[in-house]
Amino acid sequence: MRIKAFLVCWIFVLAVALNAQVAKTNDFFLESKLMGRRIPYRVIFPSDYQTSEKRYPVIYLLHGLSGNYKNWTEKTKLTKYATEYNFLIITVEGENGWYSDSKTKPNSLYESYIIQELIPEIDKKFRTITDRNHRVIAGLSMGGYGAIKFGLKYPEKFVLVGSFSGALAATxxxxxxxxxxxxxxxxxxxGPEGSExxxxxxxFQIVRSLSDEQVKKLPFIYLDCGTEDFLFKDNQDFMKLLxxxxxKHEYxxxxxxxxxxxxxxxxxEFLRLAKKFIEKPIL
Incomplete structure (x- = not known):
């Protein structure tokens, strides 16, 4: 009887310990004044978020075309990988809006939404480290385009931006x-072809227009692409331009x-790189 009781207690303690090491996820909604509707996002919390008073670096992850904010946690083991790092990870909703302010749809202003509403919301609602050196953004395909564009246009916001198989020549x-x-x-x-x-x-145009002083202020850029990807040449061309x-970049x-x-x-690979940058920015 004592052995049975001991085993039950041991199993309970082990379960509690393992549960404490698992990153937690929760969905939230932001009432966007810019777009006049509720926009969802998902948060992956560090495993010790509930038991500490620490502040954490933030990584924003953008999905691809025809995807949604749930993709990163449902199609990869991101929640498992997150247990190795003390990041607050935000998976962002971008619909099919190319992380841009639409010229034809007034309720699709995803660039302004992310920069003006979502980032301030995250910094206000959660225990984040709010300076540039502790904020990272990355994405796949359409999201890769969005992340790179944000890094180029808002260099004061991010220390590192990343693109996986980015649709970099979308325009x-x-x-x-x-x-x-x-x-x-x-x-x-x-908007239409050839428009402003x-x-x-x-x-590509944004990079070509940068002055030497503007280049110095950019976040570090990370690019990767598979050699069998239909976007491979666009990624190579962008790397050559960098x-x-x-x-400063890694390809x-x-x-x-x-x-x-x-x-x-x-x-x-990117989470490992982000950890290095957040601990000691390589700029």
Whole structure:
């Protein structure tokens, strides 16, 4: 009887210990004044968030086209990986808005929403470290484009920005060159081909226009792309432009396609890199 009681107690203690080491996730909604509607986001809390009074660095993760804010936790083991790091991780909702302020849809202002509403909301609602050196943003495909654009346009906000298989040349996509529903999202976000709004959101153009002083203020840029990815050439071209402009960055390419198997591996690589930057920015 004593042995049985001991085993029950031991199992209970082990379960509690293991549970304490698991990162917790919760969904929240932000009442966006800019867009006039509720926008969801998901928070992955550090395993010791509830038992400490510490403040934490923040990583924002952006999903791809046709995805949503749940993708990162439902299609990868991100929650498991997060237990190794003391980050507050926010998975952001961006619909199919290209993380931009739409020129055709007044309730799709995702660039302003993230910069003006979401980041201040996170810093106010949770125990974050609010300075630039403890804030990171990254994303896959459409989200990679968004993360890089935010780093270029708002360098004072982020120490590190990352793109996995980024759709970096999105603003250059022409009608008839890809699926019709994709070109519609691009038109909705950026306006017609050749428009000023397309140029303003073209990250190749943004990089080319940077002065030497502006380059010095940029966050570190991380890029990776699979060699079998249909966006591989665009990523190589962008990397070459970063080299030309002497912008600090890291570029990786490895076998892989535009798939969750590839991003499963790369998010682990990026979390390790983010940890290094947050501990000691390499700038």
């Amino acid at each position: 250059s996509i022409k009608e008839g060159t890809t699926l019709e529903w994709i070109t519609k999202t691009i038109y909705d976000a950026f 709004s397309r140029k303003e959101n073209d990250i 080299v030309e402009k002497r912008i 990786r390419q490895k076998p892989g396609a535009h798939t969750w198997d590839y991003w499963e591996n790369q998010i682990q």
